[in-house]
Amino acid sequence: MGLFGFRSKKTSDGDQPAAEETAPIDPAPASAVIEAPKLGWLARMRAKLNRGDSWLTYDLTNLLPGGKIDETVLDELETRLIAADVGIETTGKILGSLRGRVQRKELGDLDALLAALRSAMLEILQPVAQPLVIDAANKPFVILVVGVNGSGKTTTIGKLAHRYTAEGRKVMLAAGDTFRAAAIEQLQVWGERNNVPVIAQGAGADPAAVTFDALQAAQARSTDVLIADTAGRLHTQSNLMAELKKVRRVLTRLDPTAPHEVLLVLDGSQGQNALAQAQQFQQAVGVTGLVMTKLDGTAKGGIVLAIADTLKLPIRYIGIGETAADFDVFDAGAFVDAVLSPSRAGAGA
Numbered sequence: 535m536g537l538f539g540f541r542s543k544k545t546s547d548g549d550q551p552a553a554e555e556t557a558p559i560d561p562a563p564a565s566a567v568i569e570a571p572k573l574g575w576l577a578r579m580r581a582k583l584n585r586g587d588s589w590l591t592y593d594l595t596n597l598l599p600g601g602k603i604d605e606t607v608l609d610e611l612e613t614r615l616i617a618a619d620v621g622i623e624t625t626g627k628i629l630g631s632l633r634g635r636v637q638r639k640e641l642g643d644l645d646a647l648l649a650a651l652r653s654a655m656l657e658i659l660q661p662v663a664q665p666l667v668i669d670a671a672n673k674p675f676v677i678l679v680v681g682v683n684g685s686g687k688t689t690t691i692g693k694l695a696h697r698y699t700a701e702g703r704k705v706m707l708a709a710g711d712t713f714r715a716a717a718i719e720q721l722q723v724w725g726e727r728n729n730v731p732v733i734a735q736g737a738g739a740d741p742a743a744v745t746f747d748a749l750q751a752a753q754a755r756s757t758d759v760l761i762a763d764t765a766g767r768l769h770t771q772s773n774l775m776a777e778l779k780k781v782r783r784v785l786t787r788l789d790p791t792a793p794h795e796v797l798l799v800l801d802g803s804q805g806q807n808a809l810a811q812a813q814q815f816q817q818a819v820g821v822t823g824l825v826m827t828k829l830d831g832t833a834k835g836g837i838v839l840a841i842a843d844t845l846k847l848p849i850r851y852i853g854i855g856e857t858a859a860d861f862d863v864f865d866a867g868a869f870v871d872a873v874l875s876p877s878r879a880g881a882g883a
């Protein structure tokens with residue numbers, strides 16, 4: 535089933551932002567595939583974003599017995615984009631540019647249609663494909679990681695710790711999700727695995743105090759990057775937002791420029807819910823970058839386009855699995871290629 539697989543069932547659960555507590559204590563094994571070369575990543579992304587056939591090159595070809603691109607094909611495309619959670623507005627934007635070209639008879643065959651679709655998608659994604667730059671002038675560079683429970687925050691922090699350590703940076707983690715003991719242990723496992731210190735207190739501790747202590751420790755130990763975990767669910771949503779604001783606030787007492795990045799982690803398989811969540815976090819704590827996780831195994835990955843188009847926030851990284859290797863900087867061209875033509879991506883198609 536492709537990323538925009540047409541036959542997928544909607545599993546959206548209304549506008550309830552908090553997922554159930556599912557995080558295990560033990561993160562997935564970071565086994566042999568940790569140092570994946572770039573080509574390995576592209577191949578893996580292609581395979582994971584499209585489980586099986588590409589939704590477009592496979593099915594759409596069958597729709598084109600005479601090879602003619604007409605309104606029927608565009609209508610079908612529109613239905614698929616909406617089913618993949620690209621959203622009505624963003625789908626309309628993409629289709630609008632294609633319709634004009636079909637009417638002017640510029641799109642003679644499937645390849646021309648795919649090329650046009652590719653550039654329409656790139657127009658939306660390219661502007662938000664802004665990698666996170668760790669500015670060495672801010673030492674420690676503080677990354678506050680937020681998002682609802684189960685979105686992949688702690689896993690993302692583990693992946694980032696792995697990545698930044700491999701780049702030769704001195705990393706420290708703050709166990710700011712004190713709501714559940716399991717969350718603290720889970721972060722500690724990632725810390726041990728990457729040989730990175732984790733500043734933690736017991737479950738129920740004040741997350742602002744934990745984060746404050748961590749920044750103090752990071753400053754004292756000349757750490758390059760401090761990554762702070764946070765809770766994704768409290769008793770109420772307003773409690774959570776108030777807590778995050780407080781965490782944010784105490785950081786500025788030690789460093790008026792911190793946090794240098796507020797990274798919102800969004801579960802791509804949540805579809806339009808992810809969009810609603812992003813707007814809430816954005817209002818409460820001012821998000822500066824996004825991570826889209828779980829783009830493997832979802833037929834609703836079109837949410838990446840909706841989010842890019844609606845929020846216009848930088849997408850820093852994407853996650854396509856549970857290990858450190860299933861994670862990389864968001865590259866708009868590679869993403870679109872992987873979605874549109876899994877068998878031809880990277881071959882200049």
Ligand SMILES: Nc1nc2c(ncn2[C@@H]2O[C@H](COP(=O)(O)OP(=O)(O)O)[C@@H](O)[C@H]2O)c(=O)[nH]1
Pocket residue numbers: 556557558561562681682683684685686687688689690720766799827828829830831852853854855856860
């Ligand atoms: N398939 C897949 N699973 C992921 C990804 N990122 C995280 N997970 C899993 O999602 C679950 C929740 O992740 P966790 O980091 O604990 O979420 P948190 O509650 O936001 O900290 C865990 O089982 C992770 O292994 C991803 O990109 N792909």
Ligand SMILES: [Mg+2]
Pocket residue numbers: 557687688689711717763
């Ligand atoms: Mg967590």
